[in-house]
Each structure stands twice: as C-alpha cells, then as structure tokens.
Amino acid sequence: MSDITSHKVNIRLPDSSIRTYDGPVTGHSIAADIGAGLARAALAAKVDGKIVDLQLPIEKDASVSIVTLKDPDVLELLRHDAAHALAEAAKELFPNIQVTIGPAIDDGFYYDFSREDPFTPDDLESMETRMREIVDRDEVISREVWEKDQAIQYFESVGEYYKAKIVADLPNNEPITIYRQGEFTDLCRGPHLPSTGRLGKAFKLLKVSGAYWRGDSRNEMLQRVYGTAWRDKKELDGYLHRIAEAERRDHRRLGREMGLFHQQEEAAGMVFWHPNGWQLYRTIEAFVRTRLEEGGYIEVKTPQLIDRSLWEASGHWDKFRENMYSMESEEKTFALKPMNCPGHVQVFRQELKSYRDLPLRMAEFGSCHRYEPSGALHGLMRVRNFNQDDAHIFCTEDQINVETEKFVRLLLRIYSDFGFDDVKAKFSDRPQVRAGTDEIWDRAEKALKGAIESIGLDCELNPGDGAFYGPKLDFVLTDAIGRQWQCGTLQVDFVLPERLNANYIGQDGDKHRPVMLHRTVLGSFERFIGILIEQYAGHFPLWLGPVQAVVATITKEGDQYAEIVADQLSNAGLRVRTDLRNEKIGYKVREHSLAKIPIILAIGKKEAENGTVSLRRLGYKEQESLVLADAVTRLRAEASIPV
RNA sequence: GCCGAAGUAGCUCAGUGGUAGAGCAACUGAUUCGUAAUCAGUAGGUCCGCGGUUCGAAUCCGCGCUUCGGCACCA
Numbered sequence: 173m174s175d176i177t178s179h180k181v182n183i184r185l186p187d188s189s190i191r192t193y194d195g196p197v198t199g200h201s202i203a204a205d206i207g208a209g210l211a212r213a214a215l216a217a218k219v220d221g222k223i224v225d226l227q228l229p230i231e232k233d234a235s236v237s238i239v240t241l242k243d244p245d246v247l248e249l250l251r252h253d254a255a256h257a258l259a260e261a262a263k264e265l266f267p268n269i270q271v272t273i274g275p276a277i278d279d280g281f282y283y284d285f286s287r288e289d290p291f292t293p294d295d296l297e298s299m300e301t302r303m304r305e306i307v308d309r310d311e312v313i314s315r316e317v318w319e320k321d322q323a324i325q326y327f328e329s330v331g332e333y334y335k336a337k338i339v340a341d342l343p344n345n346e347p348i349t350i351y352r353q354g355e356f357t358d359l360c361r362g363p364h365l366p367s368t369g370r371l372g373k374a375f376k377l378l379k380v381s382g383a384y385w386r387g388d389s390r391n392e393m394l395q396r397v398y399g400t401a402w403r404d405k406k407e408l409d410g411y412l413h414r415i416a417e418a419e420r421r422d423h424r425r426l427g428r429e430m431g432l433f434h435q436q437e438e439a440a441g442m443v444f445w446h447p448n449g450w451q452l453y454r455t456i457e458a459f460v461r462t463r464l465e466e467g468g469y470i471e472v473k474t475p476q477l478i479d480r481s482l483w484e485a486s487g488h489w490d491k492f493r494e495n496m497y498s499m500e501s502e503e504k505t506f507a508l509k510p511m512n513c514p515g516h517v518q519v520f521r522q523e524l525k526s527y528r529d530l531p532l533r534m535a536e537f538g539s540c541h542r543y544e545p546s547g548a549l550h551g552l553m554r555v556r557n558f559n560q561d562d563a564h565i566f567c568t569e570d571q572i573n574v575e576t577e578k579f580v581r582l583l584l585r586i587y588s589d590f591g592f593d594d595v596k597a598k599f600s601d602r603p604q605v606r607a608g609t610d611e612i613w614d615r616a617e618k619a620l621k622g623a624i625e626s627i628g629l630d631c632e633l634n635p636g637d638g639a640f641y642g643p644k645l646d647f648v649l650t651d652a653i654g655r656q657w658q659c660g661t662l663q664v665d666f667v668l669p670e671r672l673n674a675n676y677i678g679q680d681g682d683k684h685r686p687v688m689l690h691r692t693v694l695g696s697f698e699r700f701i702g703i704l705i706e707q708y709a710g711h712f713p714l715w716l717g718p719v720q721a722v723v724a725t726i727t728k729e730g731d732q733y734a735e736i737v738a739d740q741l742s743n744a745g746l747r748v749r750t751d752l753r754n755e756k757i758g759y760k761v762r763e764h765s766l767a768k769i770p771i772i773l774a775i776g777k778k779e780a781e782n783g784t785v786s787l788r789r790l791g792y793k794e795q796e797s798l799v800l801a802d803a804v805t806r807l808r809a810e811a812s813i814p815v
Numbered sequence: 816g817c818c819g820a821a822g823u824a825g826c827u828c829a830g831u832g833g834u835a836g837a838g839c840a841a842c843u844g845a846u847u848c849g850u851a852a853u854c855a856g857u858a859g860g861u862c863c864g865c866g867g868u869u870c871g872a873a874u875c876c877g878c879g880c881u882u883c884g885g886c887a888c889c890a
Contacts, residue, residue: 282885288871290819381885382818389887393818396885428826437881438864492890511890545888546881554889620837639890663890727847763850776849788850795850 182233186517196229200366203238213240215365216249223249225315225363241403251276253313253365254303254375254401258283260356260368262301262397265295271358272334272385272394279411280400284383286334291380291395299397300377310369311354315362323348323359334385335359340786365566374408375401417653423705424551430710430768432701432718433552437584441549441556443698448718451747455698455716456539458706458722459813460561460586460694467582469533469563474515476539480505487516495543512538513665513690516564517672521524525676530686531567531575537697538562542601559697565689566674576623576645576662583660583693584629587649589814591707594650597629598658600637607641608666616664617689641667642687651707659695659703663689710768714811717747717770721807723785724751724760726776733780737773739798742809765790771807 178353181193183202193206199217203210203226216223216239219230223239230236239246255274262269262285285291303509318326320339327336339348339359351360365371376399383396384596402408419425427433432449435442445453464471480498483489486511488496498507509515516534525532539559548554565575580597587595599620602613620643624631638644643662648656665688666693669675694700704716714720723738725731731752741748751760757774764772774786774795785803786796 291822350870360861379884380819383886384817388885389817393886395818398885435882440881495888495890547818547886548816548880548888724850725847726849729847756846756848756853757850758848759852760850764849772850774850778849786850793850 180250180530181230183230184233184235186235186237194229199226199236199238202236208240210238210240214238215240215246215370216363218243218245223363226366227315232351246403247401248276249363249365250371251281251401252374253368253371254399254654255281255283256313256356256358256360256364257303257306257349257354257368257371258299258377258397258399259358260306260353261299263356265298265302268331270332270334273338280378280398282383282396284385284394284396286385286392286394291397295488296377296380296397298523300375300399301375304373305377306354306368307371307373309354309370312366312367313351313353313364315364316350316352318348318350320348322790323350325355325624327359330357332743334606344521353777354749369394371401372403374403374405375399376408376412403728414653418706421653421706422551423553423702426705426710427552427702429720429766432705435551440546441550441554441720443555443557449701451718452701452712455718456694456697456701457561458628459589461537461777462562462813463582464533464535464563465587467477467533467578470534471535472516472519473536474509474512474519474538476508476541477506478515480507482514482518483507485672486517486668488514492542497541497543508541510540510542511537512536512540512560512562513564513668513688514672517668517674517688520674521564521672525566525686526677527568527678527684529566530676531565531571532686533565534561535561535563537630546677551700552705558699560690560692560695561697562690565691566669566676566686567688567689567702568684569612569619572616572619572664572689573622576620577626579662579689579691580623580627580629580645583647584627586693587647587654590704591713592649592651595629596648596650596656597631597649598634598646599624599631600634600639600644600646602643603636603638603640605640606638607705612666613643616666620645620662620664639663640663649703651703652709653706655706657703659700660693661691661695661772663690665690712768714770714807714814717768717811719749719769720746720811721748721771721773722751722764722769722772723748723775724757724764726774727756728752728754729777730775730780734775737775737785740800740804741807744804746807746811761788773803 176475179195181197183191183193183196183197185191200211200214203214207263216226218237218239219234223245239510252275255276259271259274263271268287272284272286274281320342323339324336327339342348348361349360351358351362351364378398378400381396382393385391385394400408400411402411427449429757430448431446432452433443433445434446492510495504496507496510498505519534520532521638537559539557542559544554565573584595601617624645644660644661644663648658648659650656669685670687674686676686678684697710721741723734725734734750734752738748738750759773768790770790772788774788779785783800784794784797785800786797787803
C-alpha cells in the first residue's frame with residue numbers, strides 16, 4: 173500500500189486559483205477553507221467534472237468545484253437521495269418489504285420494491301409523510317467500502333435477497349460501496365448528500381405501477397413508486413403545472429371535444445374518424461401528396477390482404493407472424509399487411525426495369541394492421557390499424573447519398589410547415605447480427621452519414637441499433653412543451669430486394685439488385701395527428717383547421733348577408749360554416765371558441781349595410797373590421813396549404 | 816401480455832344492499848340581442864358484459880371486456 177498522505181494535492185478552483193494540501197482533502201474541507209457560508213451551502217463536490225460525496229477524500233490533483241443548490245447538476249443528487257429516503261420510509265413502514273433499485277430519472281426518481289400486498293394511495297401518502305420526517309431527522313449519510321462476500325452475507329442476513337443478488341452480479345474487482353442513513357443500509361454507487369435534511373421538501377410521490385425485475389418480462393413483477401423532486405417549491409409547482417398542461421393538451425380529450433374521432437371497445441386500437449377529424453386527415457394527406465409529387469415520387473395502392481406465401485418469401489411470416497392478423501379463405505391463409513414494402517416490390521417487378529428508371533420513388537398511403545399488445549394501445553399514438561406516409565426508393569448504392577439528402581430536406585420542410593423546427597436525427601449503424609457484407613455496410617453507413625453532415629443536422633449515434641438489413645436514420649421532433657417524438661425514418665435495405673427478387677438492367681446489360689430505402693416522414697397519420705393535436709392544444713393553424721371560419725349573425729337582419737359572406741369564402745376554398753341561430757353573439761362566440769374555430773366573422777346590421785365583416789381570431793378578444801373582398805383575399809392566402 | 820386502478824345520461828361526476836341523481840350538453844318554446852353562457856320547460860339510463868349471493872344488487876362475490884397509469888413490446 174502506497175503512502176498517499178505524503179503527496180501534495182493541488183486543487184484547482186473554478187476561479188483558476190490553486191490550493192495545495194498536504195495529502196488527501198475532502199470537498200468539505202475545501203469548502204470550509206473558502207468560507208463558512210460555502211461550507212454550509214455545500215452539498216457535494218465536483219471533481220474533474222464528476223460529482224462525489226463531500227466527505228470523499230480527493231487523493232490527487234484535480235479541478236474541484238463545490239456543488240450547492242445553485243448547480244443544476246444537483247437535481248440528480250437530490251432525486252437519488254429522495255429515492256433513498258423513500259426506501260428508508262418504506263422499510264420503516266412495511267417490515268417485510270424488500271428494496272431493489274431506485275435511480276434518479278428525468279424530472280424525478282423511482283424505487284422498485286418487492287412486497288406481497290399492492291401499495292394503496294394511502295400507503296403512498298404515509299410513505300411521503302415518513303419521508304418528510306426522515307428529512308426532519310437530518311440523518312447523516314455515510315459511505316463505506318465493503319468486501320463483496322461481506323455485502324452478500326449482510327444483505328442475505330437481513331432478508332434483502334434482491335440486493336444480495338445485485339451485489340453478487342457485480343464484477344469482482346469493483347469496490348462495493350455501502351451507504352448508511354439512520355437505520356437504513358443500502359448498496360449504492362452514490363454519490364449522496366451529506367445528510368437527509370439537505371434533501372429539502374420539494375418532492376412528491378406521484379404514482380405506483382408494476383415493473384419487471386431487471387426490466388425483463390420473464391421475471392417477477394415488482395412495485396414501482398414514482399416521485400418527483402426539485403430544489404424548491406417553486407420548481408416543484410412548475411413541474412406539477414407542466415404535467416397539468418400536458419393533460420390539458422391530451423389528444424384523446426381534445427379529439428372528443430373537437431369532434432375529431434372516437435374509439436370503442438368493439439374495435440380496440442382502431443379509429444372512427446368523425447367529419448372534422450377526417451377533414452384534418454385529408455388536409456394532411458393532400459399536403460403530403462403535393463410534397464411527394466414535387467419530390468419526384470409516384471403513388472401506388474397495394475392490397476390489404478395478401479397470401480401467406482408472399483409473407484413467407486419476404487421473411488415477415490417468420491419474424492412477425494405473432495403480430496400479424498391472418499384469416500383463412502379458399503383453403504388458403506391470408507394476412508393483413510403490416511407493411512407496404514413487399515407490395516411495392518411486386519409493383520416494381522411488373523416491368524423489366526432499367527438503370528435509367530432509378531431512383532424510383534414509390535409512395536403509398538398504405539393502411540397497415542399490426543397486432544399490438546393490449547397494454548400498448550394509447551389513443552391515436554399506438555393503434556392496431558394505422559396509415560403510413562410510406563415510400564420505398566429503389567436505387568443503386570451510388571444513389572443512397574443523394575437520395576438521403578433529398579429525403580432529409582423534404583422531411584425538414586414538411587416538419588417546418590407543421591410548426592416543428594426542432595428536429596434531431598439518430599443514426600443507427602450495423603448490429604451484431606446482420607445481412608450483407610462489411611463492404612456494403614461501410615458504403616451505406618458512409619452515405620447516410622455524409623448526407624446528414626452535408627445538411628448540418630444535429631445527429632446522435634445509436635451504435636449497433638440498425639436493422640439487420642441495413643443502417644437507418646430516425647428523426648425526432650420536439651413539440652411545443654418540450655416532449656420528443658420519433659416520427660420519420662429512413663432505412664437502407666439490402667435484403668428485401670434479394671428475397672423478393674427485384675432487379676434492374678444496368679448499363680452493362682446485366683441484371684443487378686437495387687437497394688431499397690424505406691422511408692416515412694410522419695410515420696403514421698394517426699400518431700402524427702395525435703402529436704399535432706397536442707402540439708397546438710387543438711388551436712390549429714388556419715390551413716389545418718377542420719372548420720376554418722364560422723360566419724355568425726348578431727340578429728336576423730344579418731342572415732342574408734351572412735350567406736353571401738359564407739359563399740364567397742367557400743368559393744375561395746375555405747371550409748366555412750354559418751351560424752344563423754337565434755342566440756346572442758356572446759353565446760355564439762363562446763361556443764365556437766370552445767370548439768376552437770380559428771376565425772369568427774360576426775355579421776350584424778352594420779356589416780350588412782356596409783359590406784364589411786367583423787373578424788375575430790381564436791384566442792384574441794380584439795376584432796377587426798374589414799371590407800368583405802379584403803377579408804376573402806386575406807383568408808384565402810392564409811388558409812391554403814403551405815406552398 | 817404483466818402489475819395496479821377505473822367503467823353510472825353525450826360530457827364531468829355524486830350515489831356502500833331498499834323507487835337511479837346533479838351540472839353542462841341535447842330537444843321544445845319564448846326572447847332579435849354587438850363579441851366567452853338569455854329565460855322557462857322537456858326528454859334522456861343494459862349503472863361495461865355474463866354468472867352468482869340475497870326477499871331485494873349500481874352497491875357484495877366470481878369470470879370476462881374495455882379504458883387509464885406504468886412495465887414489457889413497438890419490423
């Protein structure tokens with residue numbers, strides 16, 4: 173054992189000053205040296221960027237900063253400590269409970285417990301109360317390093333078999349760190365706060381759910397308690413407000429209120445589109461169709477129900493049979509298509525193709541069925557029957573780069589038109605098990621990467637996550653309240669053209685295999701519409717609004733003129749309704765505002781006499797008086813699909 | 816699929832073994848009114864489904880379905 177105490181330790185502080193200590197020094201001592209105030213505020217030390225316990229000796233030269241509540245990184249520490257306080261509370265309240273793991277997560281923490289009886293809402297409340305008591309007790313949190321065998325023995329002796337298992341599965345050379353607070357002893361990597369009092373009280377337990385031990389559905393189910401923790405009450409309230417905001421935007425609620433769609437148990441996971449919702453759907457489809465036409469795509473339509481033999485040839489029967497709907501007829505087995513690609517290859521194969529036909533971009537708004545597990549269904553976001561804005565680009569390897577670039581530009585433009593400007597790409601390269609030679613993979617990966625680079629898109633790497641048939645790019649957009657949605661994708665496929673025998677005649681007169689690029693922008697119409705509803709909280713931009721304007725009369729004297737106004741707007745291509753009911757204008761305004769109609773045109777005696785309209789926009793109180801012809805010109809421009 | 820919770824009028828919800836309720840929406844009538852609720856009246860129920868316990872079930876028990884929150888899954 174070396175004598176570390178004889179070494180001088182140089183500590184560089186954030187202001188670049190250097191303090192030299194004779195031997196190891198703790199973050200706590202450094203803070204105390206700097207000032208009593210900092211020592212009181214100190215929660216942890218950041219040593220070369222890594223957060224460690226305040227009491228942990230720093231044994232060699234390092235850059236050190238003292239972590240206080242001001243440091244945003246402290247949140248993870250607080251949340252992890254909150255998880256420990258929860259575990260301590262649970263152990264005190266429920267003697268037979270076993271603790272497992274309890275990490276910090278985005279916005280909070282959870283802890284997985286093993287216990288016979290399910291937690292009740294009352295249990296949640298009593299655990300939270302006990303956590304607050306533990307904070308008041310201000311128990312010192314201390315760290316120890318144990319031998320592996322000692323730790324296993326200890327946890328088995330106290331009936332913590334999950335913990336013992338976790339320790340047993342740790343690598344032999346790894347030090348086993350044990351944290352104690354009060355009576356609670358836990359295996360934990362740390363770091364932690366100096367004492368439970370430092371956690372503060374800006375936390376809240378939120379919900380209980382099931383979770384598989386080690387995330388594997390073959391294992392037993394544990395009970396997971398979720399909570400949130402913040403630096404102060406204001407941050408906590410802000411978070412709770414954000415949750416409420418997300419709820420307010422819930423597409424299932426808005427979908428019902430706005431008369432867009434409904435779902436019912438006889439068709440679980442499927443959508444009944446109502447007139448307003450279907451109008452929205454058609455607008456989106458028409459818009460995407462114009463973009464595809466501009467992008468040089470051709471559109472096709474292929475069968476829903478296809479004989480099993482084709483699915484066997486494509487490989488789907490083998491891999492996804494469990495998730496395909498199939499039926500017997502004419503003593504054959506048919507399956508509803510889960511994807512459009514095999515159908516597209518059939519269209520491609522119909523006439524002998526030349527290299528001059530490539531790239532051939534074949535699009536279909538295809539209706540697909542997939543059996544999704546019942547627990548996965550969620551409004552429009554996860555359904556069993558969905559429609560993709562699907563296309564397959566048949567091209568040569570050399571064309572992958574340029575086609576990728578074209579596609580990404582098309583995708584970014586479409587997203588931007590829908591109001592999504594924050595887009596990230598995720599690049600997944602070759603998986604362990606794959607088809608195709610390394611040379612082909614090299615070229616394909618290079619082509620995809622090159623395209624992303626030339627566009628300058630923010631790109632994250634997902635190593636080894638590509639499909640077995642080729643590398644892929646996934647596109648993630650961020651919505652108005654910061655949530656991320658993976659929508660678009662582009663996948664390079666070397667396998668399907670082979671399996672389904674697609675080929676073209678090259679310049680050399682020989683047959684060659686095309687590469688297929690599978691690509692979608694929206695992903696599924698259903699899901700994308702769900703995202704749009706939540707993005708806009710139902711307040712769609714004018715071009716998307718199912719009903720764009722309502723012409724509402726103030727008295728009967730306006731009826732005739734209101735019809736003229738509505739006709740003119742309708743002739744200009746707007747989706748417009750009249751409201752001639754015998755109701756007060758205030759009542760009509762309220763009703764159409766709640767229905768989220770973007771434009772209300774009020775028509776009274778004055779407007780009828782002057783040939784004007786009084787225009788009111790959703791979300792605004794002000795009105796604007798316009799000459800009818802001007803209103804028509806202006807609204808026509810605003811209401812048409814983006815060009 | 817798994818764990819937990821829920822399912823009562825179109826919607827939000829009350830109703831713990833004894834005649835199924837409220838508010839809003841709907842419908843009818845009156846009111847002709849200037850930008851987020853005019854007044855009055857009427858109608859509306861397989862209390863998720865099936866079975867059981869009971870003199871009697873929305874209510875208690877069992878099975879199933881769907882939904883919700885997670886977990887697992889997502890070609």
